[in-house]
Amino acid sequence: MNFESRQEMSEIAEQTVFDAVIVGGGINGAAIFHTLSSKGYRVLLLEKGDFSSGTSQSSAMMIWGSLQDLTRLRFLKVAKLCTARERLIKQKKHLILNNKYLYLPTKENGRRPMSAFAALYAYWILGGGRRSFPQYKRDISDIPMLKKEEFSFLFEYEEARIASSDARFVLDWLLPFANSTEHIALNYCSLSDGRFERDSNLWNLEIKDTILDKESVIKAKWVINATGVWTDTVNKMFGVETPYKHAFGKGVFIGLERDPQHQSHLIIETKEAEGCMGFLPWKHISLWGPNDTGINSLEKAFEVNPSDVQFLLQELNRHLAKPVSVEDIVSLRCGVRPLAVKRSYSKINQTVEISRKYVICRDKQIPWISIYGGKLTSCILVAKSVAKILGKNVKPLKDPNFSMSLNLNPESCEFPNLSTKFPTARWCAEKEMCWTLEDYLRRRTNISQWIRRGGLGAYNENAEFLTELARTFCDKDEDKAVSLVQNYKQKIETQFDEVLKYV
Numbered sequence: 095m096n097f098e099s100r101q102e103m104s105e106i107a108e109q110t111v112f113d114a115v116i117v118g119g120g121i122n123g124a125a126i127f128h129t130l131s132s133k134g135y136r137v138l139l140l141e142k143g144d145f146s147s148g149t150s151q152s153s154a155m156m157i158w159g160s161l162q163d164l165t166r167l168r169f170l171k172v173a174k175l176c177t178a179r180e181r182l183i184k185q186k187k188h189l190i191l192n193n194k195y196l197y198l199p200t201k202e203n204g205r206r207p208m209s210a211f212a213a214l215y216a217y218w219i220l221g222g223g224r225r226s227f228p229q230y231k232r233d234i235s236d237i238p239m240l241k242k243e244e245f246s247f248l249f250e251y252e253e254a255r256i257a258s259s260d261a262r263f264v265l266d267w268l269l270p271f272a273n274s275t276e277h278i279a280l281n282y283c284s285l286s287d288g289r290f291e292r293d294s295n296l297w298n299l300e301i302k303d304t305i306l307d308k309e310s311v312i313k314a315k316w317v318i319n320a321t322g323v324w325t326d327t328v329n330k331m332f333g334v335e336t337p338y339k340h341a342f343g344k345g346v347f348i349g350l351e352r353d354p355q356h357q358s359h360l361i362i363e364t365k366e367a368e369g370c371m372g373f374l375p376w377k378h379i380s381l382w383g384p385n386d387t388g389i390n391s392l393e394k395a396f397e398v399n400p401s402d403v404q405f406l407l408q409e410l411n412r413h414l415a416k417p418v419s420v421e422d423i424v425s426l427r428c429g430v431r432p433l434a435v436k437r438s439y440s441k442i443n444q445t446v447e448i449s450r451k452y453v454i455c456r457d458k459q460i461p462w463i464s465i466y467g468g469k470l471t472s473c474i475l476v477a478k479s480v481a482k483i484l485g486k487n488v489k490p491l492k493d494p495n496f497s498m499s500l501n502l503n504p505e506s507c508e509f510p511n512l513s514t515k516f517p518t519a520r521w522c523a524e525k526e527m528c529w530t531l532e533d534y535l536r537r538r539t540n541i542s543q544w545i546r547r548g549g550l551g552a553y554n555e556n557a558e559f560l561t562e563l564a565r566t567f568c569d570k571d572e573d574k575a576v577s578l579v580q581n582y583k584q585k586i587e588t589q590f591d592e593v594l595k596y597v
Contacts, residue, residue, distance in 0.1 A: 096524065100305055103278050108310050110276075112138045113488045115299060115314040117285050117328060119143075120150035121260075121473045122452075122465050123320035124267035127279060129477035131271035134490035138277075138312065139268070140301060142284035144533045146264035148322050148396075150470075151537060152347065152429030154372050154384065155263075157182055157190055157254040157471050159221055160450060161197075161361075162369050164213050168449055169220060176221035178475050183254055185474070189266055191257045194226070195359045196237070197249045197370075200413075203363050207247050214249050225252035239355045241415050255359070255374075260470065261537035265526065267473075272527070276491065281527055288317075288332065290460045297461070305529060315488055316461040318480060323392055323432045325464055336455040338466045341433045341441075341448060344395055345384030346402040349425035349543055350418055352380045362413055371409065377514060378544040379424050382410050388441075395430045397589070400596040402428075407597070420597050425543045426590060434467030454479050461487065509541050509549070510556055516541065519566040531564045531578050532585075548586040557583070 114130055116123045119141025127139045141147075159176035160168075183190050197214065199205030207230060214228035228251040234240060237248075256263045272279035280303065288299035297314045321328050326339055352375060360373040374381045385405055389395050403423070411417045434453040452468035454476065463483060468476050504517035504525065516539040522528035528538050535542040535549045542548040550556050561579045568574035 097306070099273070100280075100303075103273055103280065104303060104306060104308065104310060106275055107138055107278055107280075107312050110136060110138075110312075111296065112136045112312065112314040113490070114138075114316040114318055114484060115140065115285075115297070115312065116318045116320055118320035118322060118324075118465075119145040119264070119268070119279065119281060120148055120320065120322050121146070121264050121267070121470055122322070122468050122476050123318075124264045125473035125477040126318060126320060126465075126480050127277070128267040128271060129481050130484065131277040133481060133485075135484065135488065136276045136491065137271075138314065139272075139279040140283045140285055141279075141281045144281050144530070144537055145268060145279070145527070146261040146537055148324075149429040149431060150264050150322070151259075151261040152345070152427040153260045153470055154347070154374065154381070155256040155260050155376070155470075156372070157256065159217065159471070160469075161213070161217050163449060164217060169216075171449060171451060172217065173220040174475065175471050176217075176224075178471050179254055180222070180224055181474050182471065186263075186266065189257050189263055190254050192225075193253055193255050193359055194250055195253045195361055197251060197361045198234075198240075198245050198413075199247070199363050200244055201246055202244075205363065210247075210249055214251050218251070226250075237355075237358060237360070239353055239415055240360075240413055244413050253359075256470075259537075259540050259543075263470070265537070269526065279527070282529060285328070295461075316463065316484060319462065319464045323395070323430050325432065325466060329464055332462070334457055334460075334462055334464065336457075336464050336466075337437060338434050338453050338455060338464075339437050339439070340466060341435045341439060342389045342392065342395060343431040343433055343448070344387040344389050344402075345429050345431060346387075346398050346406065347381050347383035347427040348403060348406050348423050349376070349379040349381055349427065350422045351424055352376075352378060353416075356380050364409065373410065373413075376543075377540070378512060381427070382406055383427070384429070385409075389430070392430065396428050398426045398428045398593050400593055403593065403597045420594050423594060424546045425548070426593065427543070431469075432467055452476050454483070456483055509539075509545065510551075510559055512541070512544060514540075514544075519563045523566050529567065531560065531567055531582055534563060534567075535560075547590055548582070550583060550586055554583065 113135040114137050116127050116139040130137045157179050159172050163172050199210050228249050232247045234245050268279045271277040282304040284302050286300045286302050290297050299312050302309050319325055319328050356375050361370045433448040450469045452472050453466040455464040505521040506515040507518045519534050522538040528534050546552050561575050564575040564578040
């Protein structure tokens with residue numbers, strides 16, 4: 095999308111009375127946008143940053159029924175998520191892979207084979223028997239990278255995972271319908287103020303478009319707050335109160351150089367047996383994590399601390415035959431989980447105990463819906479529930495205009511020292527609302543996750559290539575391109591180099 099088409103979309107938005115405005119371009123907002131658009135509603139989605147630039151880009155990329163919830167006897171929740179998993183696989187089969195996972199209880203935790211099998215068998219039953227039946231294995235010699243003395247047995251079972259990345263997964267919910275005359279999705283566009291006019295039963299919402307440097311007023315019948323960890327902040331701005339709030343759990347992954355022997359997706363019990371961590375091969379790297387830290391402020395919540403990295407390395411090295419070190423770290427991922435809790439909840443440091451359930455709160459006085467909690471797997475259930483509420487109050491268009499602009503065969507290019515091909519920066523800029531170099535490296539591709547130091551390389555050896563990419567986002571202005579890369583380099587030095595320096 096160029097500036098001219100962005101301006102056109104902005105003008106259309108100003109002239110349209112939308113059935114719903116969705117605030118937030120993470121997985122919940124994107125799934126709601128897709129579902130409402132497919133039903134013929136006039137929908138506008140606003141995202142203050144890039145799409146999927148918050149928690150939705152920092153997951154384990156698993157589409158699963160939340161096996162951990164079985165240890166807390168949340169059978170109904172697990173069954174619902176397993177059903178949602180199957181629906182997602184059917185609806186997004188080109189983006190989701192079925193994978194064998196190995197569940198590894200540690201000897202230290204004293205898990206017996208029968209108790210582990212009972213949990214996995216119950217998980218298989220709650221999933222309707224649609225996945226492969228769990229298999230017990232006593233011999234772990236086919237995983238040579240692990241310490242044999244740490245484990246007595248393992249179970250092999252089947253899960254689903256995202257094929258490319260979680261950020262790409264979010265984008266795929268948006269692109270088929272985005273930017274037609276009836277369905278518009280705008281990144282770098284924030285909701286700054288607004289009021290509900292009872293005479294007309296419409297919202298007048300003030301928005302700020304950073305790309306166009308323009309302020310506008312748009313009209314809508316309903317507002318859907320799907321801003322994730324910022325839900326309470328947005329609600330407070332509009333005087334909305336609900337029985338729920340968010341507690342926050344910070345989860346960090348480290349991306350490591352992938353050992354050629356690392357072929358299997360491993361789920362390993364944590365030391366205290368309160369949960370599990372994943373050691374997951376992801377094309378060119380291996381992801382390990384996440385940790386789980388309760389936090390009470392979002393001010394610096396998305397920052398990785400040296401203590402996060404140190405904990406993850408220590409925990410991983412308890413299980414590996416060949417230890418890894420800071421020098422093996424390629425990338426860092428940090429997400430903050432929005433956990434739905436009652437207003438009275440106060441146990442900030444016990445977020446591991448909180449269910450990843452979702453809660454949908456409809457305001458009793460004004461047409462406003464707030465989304466609390468949720469995860470990748472439940473996005474389809476969230477969208478269905480919101481559509482049900484809207485369907486009782488708003489009639490969709492009789493003849494919806496679908497653009498269906500998703501193209502699975504983009505122009506492709508290669509990046510130095512990676513065999514994987516990526517969509518070109520030009521393609522992403524023109525077809526996928528990609529406005530910055532970081533958008534391209536982090537969310538339209540996996541370059542910043544698979545190449546050390548955000549794609550720059552260990553010694554900035556890729557800086558010239560990144561400068562070539564940056565020209566796409568500054569009208570081929572050489573000075574601006576050099577400046578963009580320099581600014582990006584400074585950010586990497588702060589958020590990566592400085593963190594690892596003190597591990």
